[in-house]
Structure formats: C-alpha cells, structure tokens
Amino acid sequence: MDRIPILKFGDLLLVSIQVDMHDRLAMNLLDDLTHRVVDDRAGGVLIDISSLETVDSFIGRMLGNIASTTRALGAETVVVGMRPAVAITVVELGLTFEGINTALNVDKGVEMLRSFNSGA
Amino acid sequence: MAEDNSRRVLEIISNNKDAIVAEWFEEQKASGALRLDLISEGEFKSQSEEFIELFAEGCRSGFEDLNSDRWQGVWRFLEQVSRSRAQQGFTPAETSTYIFSLKQPLFAYLKQDLSGDPGSLLEQVWIVDKLFDKLGLYTYEQYQKGREEVIYRQQQDMLELSTPVVKVWEGILVVPLIGTLDSERTQKVMESLLQKIVDTGSDTAIVDITGVPTVDTLVAQYLLKMVSAASLMGAHCVICGVRPQIAQTMVQLGVAFEGITTKASLADALESAFKHLGLVVVNREPGA
Numbered sequence: 001m002d003r004i005p006i007l008k009f010g011d012l013l014l015v016s017i018q019v020d021m022h023d024r025l026a027m028n029l030l031d032d033l034t035h036r037v038v039d040d041r042a043g044g045v046l047i048d049i050s051s052l053e054t055v056d057s058f059i060g061r062m063l064g065n066i067a068s069t070t071r072a073l074g075a076e077t078v079v080v081g082m083r084p085a086v087a088i089t090v091v092e093l094g095l096t097f098e099g100i101n102t103a104l105n106v107d108k109g110v111e112m113l114r115s116f117n118s119g120a
Numbered sequence: 121m122a123e124d125n126s127r128r129v130l131e132i133i134s135n136n137k138d139a140i141v142a143e144w145f146e147e148q149k150a151s152g153a154l155r156l157d158l159i160s161e162g163e164f165k166s167q168s169e170e171f172i173e174l175f176a177e178g179c180r181s182g183f184e185d186l187n188s189d190r191w192q193g194v195w196r197f198l199e200q201v202s203r204s205r206a207q208q209g210f211t212p213a214e215t216s217t218y219i220f221s222l223k224q225p226l227f228a229y230l231k232q233d234l235s236g237d238p239g240s241l242l243e244q245v246w247i248v249d250k251l252f253d254k255l256g257l258y259t260y261e262q263y264q265k266g267r268e269e270v271i272y273r274q275q276q277d278m279l280e281l282s283t284p285v286v287k288v289w290e291g292i293l294v295v296p297l298i299g300t301l302d303s304e305r306t307q308k309v310m311e312s313l314l315q316k317i318v319d320t321g322s323d324t325a326i327v328d329i330t331g332v333p334t335v336d337t338l339v340a341q342y343l344l345k346m347v348s349a350a351s352l353m354g355a356h357c358v359i360c361g362v363r364p365q366i367a368q369t370m371v372q373l374g375v376a377f378e379g380i381t382t383k384a385s386l387a388d389a390l391e392s393a394f395k396h397l398g399l400v401v402v403n404r405e406p407g408a
Contacts, residue, residue: 029140069360072220073221079210080354082353084311084314084317084349087314087349087353088307088311088314088349090349090350091310093350097352098312102351102352102353102354103354104317104318104321104322104323104354108323109354112354
C-alpha cells in the first residue's frame, strides 16, 4: 500500500493513518491532500492518528507540513485521537507540534473546524 | 561427632515436643515478647508445633549444610512468620525473640542429658547456639523485608491517593496537586489526567498547584510537560493556585509558563473554563 485513502465528509476531508509512515507514503499523502483540498474545495482536514502507537519526529514534521500546506490553501488541519501514551512520549521526546491543532476525537475535531470556518 | 550433636537434639525434640512447646511459650511470655493482643495463644501454639516439626526434619540432615533440602522447610516457615509478624505490627526484637527464646528450653534438656560431661555439653550448646543465631538473623532479615513491603505498598497507595483527577463540570477536569512534584509523580498525574480526558471527553483541564510548596525550574518543566501533553490530546489547560510568593520566586528564577493561561485561584480558573466552553453563570435573583 503506498497511498492512504482520503474520505470526503461534507466539506471536510478525513484521513485515518493506520500504518507506519515512511517517506514515500508521507509524500504521497501530502500530494493527494493538497490536490483534494483544491479539487473538493474543502474547508478543513481531519487527520485521525488514534491507531498510531508511536509518533516520532518524522510524523510530527509531516503533520506540521500538511497543516501549513493546507492552511496556505485556506483549509485548517486538525489532528485528532492521539493516545495518552503517545502524547506522553511526544512530550518526553521534546517534540513540539507547533502550528498543529489537536482535538480529542473526530467529533471535537469537526466542531473545531466548524468554529474556525464560522469565525473566518 | 557432629552427627551426634544433631541426633541428640533431634532425640530431645522428638521425645519432649509438647513440653518444649509449652516451655517455649512460657519463656516468651516471661520475656514480654509474646503479644497476645496481636496473636492468639492457640495460633502461637500451632505455629510453634509446626516449627518444631520442621526443625526436627532439618536436624535429620545434620547441622553442616543448612541449605539442604530438609532445612528449606525451616527457612520458608521463618520467612512466612517474620513477614506476617512485620505486617501484624510486632517489633523486630519481639520477632527475633520468638526464635531466640527456644534456646532456653532446648539448653535445659541438653544440660539434663549431658550433665555428666561438661565438655561435650559446652560443645553442644555452642553448636546449637550458633544455629539459632543464624535462624534469628534470618528472621530479622525477613522481618525487614516484610516491613519494606509495607512501606512500598504505602508509597504506592500514596501515589494513587495523591493523583486524583476530578470532573467538576461536563467538559472540565480539575487536577489538585498536593505536595512536591517529582518525575514519577508527574508521570502518574499525567497518565491519569490524559486517561480521564479520553474517558470523559473533556475540553478543559485545570491544574491547581495551591498545594505545591515550591515551584522551581524543574517543577515548572514538569507542569509544562503536563500541559503540552494535554493540549496534544486537544484539551485546553489552565494552571491556577499560584501563590504570591511563588509568583515572585518564579520571576526571580526566570521560570515562565509561556503560552499557558495562569490564574490566581481555582474560582478564576473555573470562570475562564466556563467562558472557554461558552457557559454563563447567572444569578437568578439579582436583588438577593
């Protein structure tokens, strides 16, 4: 598998990362997402990482890239569903998820994106 | 010769079992080490009988190799008794007296047996004495281990008790921190906070540090970690209960909670959390 499926959900795009990320996969995801944001005129992107058991600096950077790229295209990105153990590891590793919005679950993420869009 | 020694002890024990147990009991009672408030006489007697049986079993293999299979019963018994006594609240002296007080009745019988031969009596007493010293020391060691287990358990209990995460409103959690923060406690608090965020689906977490006596760079770092972990889970964090002196020392130390909302009191923090959730508290009777 070298592509992660992107689901359209109203005016939002939903991505669920369930496999270990590697360079190629990350590049493809970023590529696909930017195209889909433009093509579908998406108002926001939700990335669900609740199946990830480890998050390293690579994934952190990748999420950061996605967030800033989609923001440039007018769609905010919210990362949802980080596990407690993963959050602790990320903090212990000293990784910063700057510029990345986080929410507890998909529901809250959708709520957050809606509030961004209504505010704008 | 050595075998004679153990055989003689074995004979004495087998022939006078009940008498020895009775005298052992009296001996302990006289020394004040027998805590009848903690252990019943019946329990004591059955314990003593069991020990004598096991001790006799040990004697059958002689006194040379105390690690042999036949002695294992004795060691196990002592381990069990010492640990349970440590938990029951016996003092270490009382626990080791339990073993040491068996010397007296045993020596009395040896003396009777060898009254005509002071030389071998002395030798016999010396050997048995040495054996009992070993048993006594082992008892003490095990007692110590038992106490350490108690301490460890209490420590765990304290950790559990000292890290409550309270849901005060739908979507609002409060973590009242009391006592000094170290890395282990921070870890525990962080874990329970994050888990509670998931369980209750809360948006806001209020960390109350009123009970934290000092905030130095390290503690501030721990708090920052907690806040960043919570915000990774999508929860908004507010730190409250910063006392005036603490605020002053923090500034002097150059510690800053950058990017984190801090409030003076829990009430203020709750108010800001309400605001964050879009809730308004209204007085129904403005005149009252």
